[in-house]
Amino acid sequence: MFDVDTDRTLVAAADLVNTGEGLRSATPGLDQLTTVTQLKEYLSSRDPALRWPPSGADRTQLEKIQHLREKVQQIWSATPIKSDAPIQVLNELLRGVGLKVARGSDGEYRAEPVPASKELADxxxxxxxxxxxxxxxxxxxxxxxxxxxxxxxxxxxxLTRNRSRLFCDFGNCANRAHVRAYRARQAAHRKTFSTAPEAAAPVAHSSRHAVAHSDTLDSPRLVKPSAAEKAAQIEVPTSQSARAAKEFRDRMRDELMEKRDKKSAKKLKKEKKKAKT
Ligand SMILES: [Zn+2]
Structure with missing residues (x-):
C-alpha cells in the first residue's frame, strides 16, 4: 500500500500490540510478551528484511519493547487521529531518532530512520x-x-487499496459477523411481511439510526465500539463499488444459508419420520 518497508513495519506493529492481553475473536488471550523466549518468538516470525534479530533479545530489551507496545497501543486506540494527545505519544517515540536517505529493501530511495542506538528496542x-x-x-x-x-x-x-479490511486473522470474526448479519436480515424480512401492525418497523431502520448516531458522534475514538455499533458499521460499505460487491456477497451468502437451512429442515423432518416409525 505505502512502500514495502513501511507496510511490513506496520504489520509488525499491529502484531506487537496483539501480543497484549485481550479478547481475540471472542476468546480471552494472555499476554504473549512476558519472557525473553516469547520476545524471540515474536522476532523470529518477522520478515527478515526488518533486520530485528532474535539474538538481540534480552531482559532489558524485553522491558523496553513492552513499553514500546504500550505506547503504540495508546496511539492505535486513538485512531483515526484527530487530536494532539496521540501525536505527543508518537513524538516521544521519535525522540532521538534521526533521518537519512537510503535505498529501501526494494532498491528505491527513501527517508529512513536513524535509531537513537543500535539496541534492538531503539x-x-x-x-x-x-x-x-x-x-x-x-x-x-x-x-x-x-x-x-x-x-x-x-x-x-x-493495507487494502479500497480500505475494506474489517476483521482480524485470529479466529472466525468475519464469518461470525456475516452469520449475524444474515440472521438480522432474515428477521427484518419476516417482520416486514408479518401481519402485526407494530412489527412493521424493519430492523434496517434501527441499524440506520445507529449509524447516523455514530456519524454525528464527534468524540475521540478512545471508547471501544459496542457490538451493535460494530455490526452497524459492517452493514455500511463506503464506496459504490464496495456497495455493489457487498450486495453480491450478501445475496450469495443468503442463498447458501437458505440452502443450508432447507437441508437441515429436511433432515429434521426425516429424523422425525424415522422416530415415528
Ligand atoms: Zn477479530
Missing amino acids: VMTASMATAIQHLVVRDETARMRTCKGEGCDAVIID
Missing part, C-alpha cells in the same frame, strides 16, 4: 514510530483499526 522504536508518522502526515491513520468482530479487541492494519 531500532524497533525508530521503525515503528517512523511508519506511524508516515500514516499521520498522509491522513491515513484510519487504516489503524480494531477488528469489527464481536468480542474482539485485536488491532488490524488495513
Whole structure:
C-alpha cells in the first residue's frame, strides 16, 4: 500500500500490540510478551528484511519493547487521529531518532530512520514510530483499526487499496459477523411481511439510526465500539463499488444459508419420520 518497508513495519506493529492481553475473536488471550523466549518468538516470525534479530533479545530489551507496545497501543486506540494527545505519544517515540536517505529493501530511495542506538528496542522504536508518522502526515491513520468482530479487541492494519479490511486473522470474526448479519436480515424480512401492525418497523431502520448516531458522534475514538455499533458499521460499505460487491456477497451468502437451512429442515423432518416409525 505505502512502500514495502513501511507496510511490513506496520504489520509488525499491529502484531506487537496483539501480543497484549485481550479478547481475540471472542476468546480471552494472555499476554504473549512476558519472557525473553516469547520476545524471540515474536522476532523470529518477522520478515527478515526488518533486520530485528532474535539474538538481540534480552531482559532489558524485553522491558523496553513492552513499553514500546504500550505506547503504540495508546496511539492505535486513538485512531483515526484527530487530536494532539496521540501525536505527543508518537513524538516521544521519535525522540532521538534521526533521518537519512537510503535505498529501501526494494532498491528505491527513501527517508529512513536513524535509531537513537543500535539496541534492538531503539531500532524497533525508530521503525515503528517512523511508519506511524508516515500514516499521520498522509491522513491515513484510519487504516489503524480494531477488528469489527464481536468480542474482539485485536488491532488490524488495513493495507487494502479500497480500505475494506474489517476483521482480524485470529479466529472466525468475519464469518461470525456475516452469520449475524444474515440472521438480522432474515428477521427484518419476516417482520416486514408479518401481519402485526407494530412489527412493521424493519430492523434496517434501527441499524440506520445507529449509524447516523455514530456519524454525528464527534468524540475521540478512545471508547471501544459496542457490538451493535460494530455490526452497524459492517452493514455500511463506503464506496459504490464496495456497495455493489457487498450486495453480491450478501445475496450469495443468503442463498447458501437458505440452502443450508432447507437441508437441515429436511433432515429434521426425516429424523422425525424415522422416530415415528
Ligand atoms: Zn477479530
